[in-house]
Amino acid sequence: MQGKVTLRLLDKADKEIKRLPRVVKGAIYDFQYKFRENPHSPGLRLKQLKGHDRLYSARVADDYRALLLHVGDGDYILVAVRHRNEVYDNLERFHHQVNPVTGGIEFLEVVESTTVRAPGGADDAPVSSPAGSGETAEPTARSVSAPVGQPTAEQCKQTEQAPSAAPSASQREPLLAAFSAEQLRELGVAEALIPLALDVTTDEKMLGLVEYAPAHSEEVLLALADGKSFGDVLESITQPVKVAEPVDVTDYSAALRRSTTRVTTEDTDLREAIEDGFGRWKVYLHPTQEKLVKRRYKGPARVSGGPGTGKTIVALHRVKYLVDRLSQGRSKAVLLTTYNRNLAGDLRKRLLDLGGQEVVDRVHIVNIDSLATQIVAEAAQGGRRRWITDAQALDEWQDMLTEIGETRWDAEFLNAEWSQVILGQAVNSRADYFRARRAGRGQRISRAQRAEIWQLVERFTMGLDEKRLWTHRQVAEIAARIKGEQAAKIAAYENAEAEHGGPLLHRLDQSWATLRHDYQHIVVDEAQDLNPAHWKLLRAMVAEKDDDIFLVGDTHQRIYDNYVSLASLGVNIRGRSSRLTLSYRTTKQILGSALGLLGDETWDDLDDGTAHLGGYRSILQGPAPTFVRADTWDEEMNALAAQVSEWRGLADEDEDASIAVAVPTRDMVGEVEQRLRKAGIRSATIGPDGPRVEDAVHVGTLHRFKGLEYRFVAIAGMCEGLVPRRDIERFRDADPLRCRREVQKARSLIFVAATRARDALAVSWHGAPSPFVPAKAASAPAPNVGDGLFKPTGALF
Numbered sequence: 001m002q003g004k005v006t007l008r009l010l011d012k013a014d015k016e017i018k019r020l021p022r023v024v025k026g027a028i029y030d031f032q033y034k035f036r037e038n039p040h041s042p043g044l045r046l047k048q049l050k051g052h053d054r055l056y057s058a059r060v061a062d063d064y065r066a067l068l069l070h071v072g073d074g075d076y077i078l079v080a081v082r083h084r085n086e087v088y089d090n091l092e093r094f095h096h097q098v099n100p101v102t103g104g105i106e107f108l109e110v111v112e113s114t115t116v117r118a119p120g121g122a123d124d125a126p127v128s129s130p131a132g133s134g135e136t137a138e139p140t141a142r143s144v145s146a147p148v149g150q151p152t153a154e155q156c157k158q159t160e161q162a163p164s165a166a167p168s169a170s171q172r173e174p175l176l177a178a179f180s181a182e183q184l185r186e187l188g189v190a191e192a193l194i195p196l197a198l199d200v201t202t203d204e205k206m207l208g209l210v211e212y213a214p215a216h217s218e219e220v221l222l223a224l225a226d227g228k229s230f231g232d233v234l235e236s237i238t239q240p241v242k243v244a245e246p247v248d249v250t251d252y253s254a255a256l257r258r259s260t261t262r263v264t265t266e267d268t269d270l271r272e273a274i275e276d277g278f279g280r281w282k283v284y285l286h287p288t289q290e291k292l293v294k295r296r297y298k299g300p301a302r303v304s305g306g307p308g309t310g311k312t313i314v315a316l317h318r319v320k321y322l323v324d325r326l327s328q329g330r331s332k333a334v335l336l337t338t339y340n341r342n343l344a345g346d347l348r349k350r351l352l353d354l355g356g357q358e359v360v361d362r363v364h365i366v367n368i369d370s371l372a373t374q375i376v377a378e379a380a381q382g383g384r385r386r387w388i389t390d391a392q393a394l395d396e397w398q399d400m401l402t403e404i405g406e407t408r409w410d411a412e413f414l415n416a417e418w419s420q421v422i423l424g425q426a427v428n429s430r431a432d433y434f435r436a437r438r439a440g441r442g443q444r445i446s447r448a449q450r451a452e453i454w455q456l457v458e459r460f461t462m463g464l465d466e467k468r469l470w471t472h473r474q475v476a477e478i479a480a481r482i483k484g485e486q487a488a489k490i491a492a493y494e495n496a497e498a499e500h501g502g503p504l505l506h507r508l509d510q511s512w513a514t515l516r517h518d519y520q521h522i523v524v525d526e527a528q529d530l531n532p533a534h535w536k537l538l539r540a541m542v543a544e545k546d547d548d549i550f551l552v553g554d555t556h557q558r559i560y561d562n563y564v565s566l567a568s569l570g571v572n573i574r575g576r577s578s579r580l581t582l583s584y585r586t587t588k589q590i591l592g593s594a595l596g597l598l599g600d601e602t603w604d605d606l607d608d609g610t611a612h613l614g615g616y617r618s619i620l621q622g623p624a625p626t627f628v629r630a631d632t633w634d635e636e637m638n639a640l641a642a643q644v645s646e647w648r649g650l651a652d653e654d655e656d657a658s659i660a661v662a663v664p665t666r667d668m669v670g671e672v673e674q675r676l677r678k679a680g681i682r683s684a685t686i687g688p689d690g691p692r693v694e695d696a697v698h699v700g701t702l703h704r705f706k707g708l709e710y711r712f713v714a715i716a717g718m719c720e721g722l723v724p725r726r727d728i729e730r731f732r733d734a735d736p737l738r739c740r741r742e743v744q745k746a747r748s749l750i751f752v753a754a755t756r757a758r759d760a761l762a763v764s765w766h767g768a769p770s771p772f773v774p775a776k777a778a779s780a781p782a783p784n785v786g787d788g789l790f791k792p793t794g795a796l797f
């Protein structure tokens with residue numbers, strides 16, 4: 001009888017397999033099924049490779065063989081699928097190990113340095129190195145080979161053949177000359193790669209070397225080649241994945257259980273990893289991500305990290321992990337919430353993709369303001385009302401002050417005091433307001449002034465009541481109060497039951513539903529944008545216990561005026577904070593520019609401390625961002641249309657939705673769309689629910705870009721007076737703190753928009769540039785409009 005057989009796919013093997021002909025991929029799915037049924041069935045021709053105790057080959061199709069690593073018992077890992085001509089010779093080129101530092105299983109192939117494979121998969125033929133290049137002795141970057149369309153070899157070839165006056169690769173100093181083999185070993189680089197890595201002399205070869213190398217080696221080598229110090233890499237890349245206990249490098253079964261062995265899970269369809277290029281997040285978590293997903297937290301926990309580091313991915317996996325551990329039932333025991341409505345929709349789609357309907361059925365997915373509205377509606381409080389925005393509330397303040405002839409206080413100040421201090425801290429009485437914290441509000445006020453303000457606020461809210469108006473902040477505050485009262489009742493019952501020594505009778509009657517917390521777990525995405533009332537609401541909806549609240553966010557991306565001190569709101573994350581640092585979205589080049597946008601500002605960490613982005617990095621490569629200035633908006637839009645057309649040429653067919661344009665104002669959205677239309681380009685506005693049309697170039701104000709992702713992003717209208725808005729000048733003397741915050745918010749807006757780009761970013765302006773445009777880019781001569789637009793000025797932020 002055949003025992004249970006598992007066949008997992010090793011990280012990076014999917015990259016190779018994706019390039020195989022479609023029919024071979026189809027054959028792999030059949031193979032996987034048959035192999036799991038019975039690996040020894042004669043048709044599969046499972047056989048051990050000569051000289052290898054754990055490596056096996058098996059038949060996938062007539063000409064293709066799977067390379068399998070036998071972990072033990074019925075556990076196998078699929079490490080490659082190759083044409084049969086490429087499997088059985090030079091078997092010493094295949095290496096596998098349990099990494100002594102990370103404890104993960106790794107596989108790699110090191111090919112001879114004197115041959116270069118031409119791209120073309122099965123037809124790959126050995127090609128001699130260019131004659132006379134004098135480079136045959138150098139171990140090359142193609143050590144880890146790919147069977148088809150091998151960029152590595154191509155890159156090598158191009159570099160080697162390029163006629164140039166520059167020193168040849170063999171004369172150049174190796175990139176990692178400053179490091180020893182022992183140091184690379186300590187950092188966890190795969191043993192077979194170390195001698196090759198130490199000899200690499202060009203960036204191209206380093207990129208080729210790591211393309212199919214084990215992921216940890218890739219991260220380490222690229223960071224070192226980038227100029228990071230040994231200490232930095234040890235601390236930020238190796239330590240987080242280092243195994244605490246000594247690693248038994250012969251125990252592959254133990255290694256398979258570690259998160260550092262990046263394989264598809266047993267029951268995850270291998271098809272997912274191979275077919276869907278964007279689906280890798282579903283099957284290969286980075287070990288640091290996986291640890292955060294599966295940890296047991298003794299209370300609220302927070303994960304921060306720069307844009308694209310996978311915070312949302314971690315939040316989604318965390319939700320699935322929590323749901324998988326719920327006891328049977330039909331209730332929505334987990335709340336997954338975020339700030340924006342469109343992001344909540346996106347979370348629903350992705351959770352469905354990750355966990356299927358059965359997971360989604362147990363999760364209430366809703367943006368935080370809709371949640372508050374539902375609660376207030378269910379409690380039948382407030383009646384029918386019309387929503388007004390914060391800006392409209394400001395107009396209401398202005399009207400009221402004019403009406404009563406009040407000139408000592410300005411509307412802006414009162415509106416902020418009302419929304420941030422009074423509503424923000426759920427202050428319900430004059431006495432509470434006298435005691436309320438006003439941290440971050442700048443202007444100091446006396447007790448007598450507080451009394452005056454309270455009176456004005458009462459008058460103002462009565463006015464809103466009469467007009468049947470309210471703001472989202474008010475509703476959040478009412479919802480927090482309703483749920484706070486419910487939580488207090490639950491606590492009282494629990495105390496009474498503790499004294500009584502068992503459940504009280506009326507807790508078992510119909511009122512039971514209101515006498516328990518709404519959720520068992522709460523997961524929050526984009527946590528930096530929630531306001532204090534939101535946190536109070538969430539705190540009241542889940543009992544204080546292990547794994548109660550899990551939040552992910554990045555204060556550098558805060559684009560609303562919500563500053564909080566979580567501890568003061570009962571959400572105590574101290575000792576349970578972690579940071580992700582590897583960006584999966586943005587290229588190194590874009591990331592460098594985007595980081596420059598943040599300037600010298602300091603950023604809070606939601607918890608009275610400061611946040612930083614130390615160690616934030618990317619291993620993705622792309623072109624440098626481009627900076628373009630034009631004399632007029634009209635010229636800038638022409639340039640923009642030209643840039644979008646160029647990108648459309650690069651994007652796949654029907655991939656218009658991979659291009660987006662961000663502008664500072666709503667008027668500009670309309671104008672850009674019109675210009676694109678004139679150029680024959682279909683566009684769609686990004687509204688509050690996201691883009692209305694999928695297959696079009698998306699155009700939106702900077703505010704709409706949170707949480708989105710595109711291949712190409714243009715930020716247009718980066719002009720003085722628009723970014724940041726000129727009208728914040730009025731705070732410069734009157735309220736310097738407010739002024740600073742407005743500048744910071746504008747930086748965050750641009751930072752968010754710039755980091756939505758995966759492959760390319762273009763920034764443009766007309767007239768005087770925004771002060772955020774780097775001086776070098778701003779002073780470069782204007783390019784000739786219509787000729788070579790959006791070419792880099794050479795300057796980065």
Ligand SMILES: Nc1ncnc2c1ncn2[C@@H]1O[C@H](COP(=O)(O)OP(=O)(O)OP(=O)(O)O)[C@@H](O)[C@H]1O
Pocket residue numbers: 278280281282284285286289305306307308309310311312313314554557583584585706707708709755
């Ligand atoms: N382990 C992973 N493997 C592959 N792709 C990943 C992984 N983690 C994240 N990604 C990809 O990286 C991109 C960014 O992920 P995600 O949106 O979770 O980042 P984020 O930190 O929430 O970003 P932001 O703060 O900018 O919203 C997504 O395309 C996601 O699929």
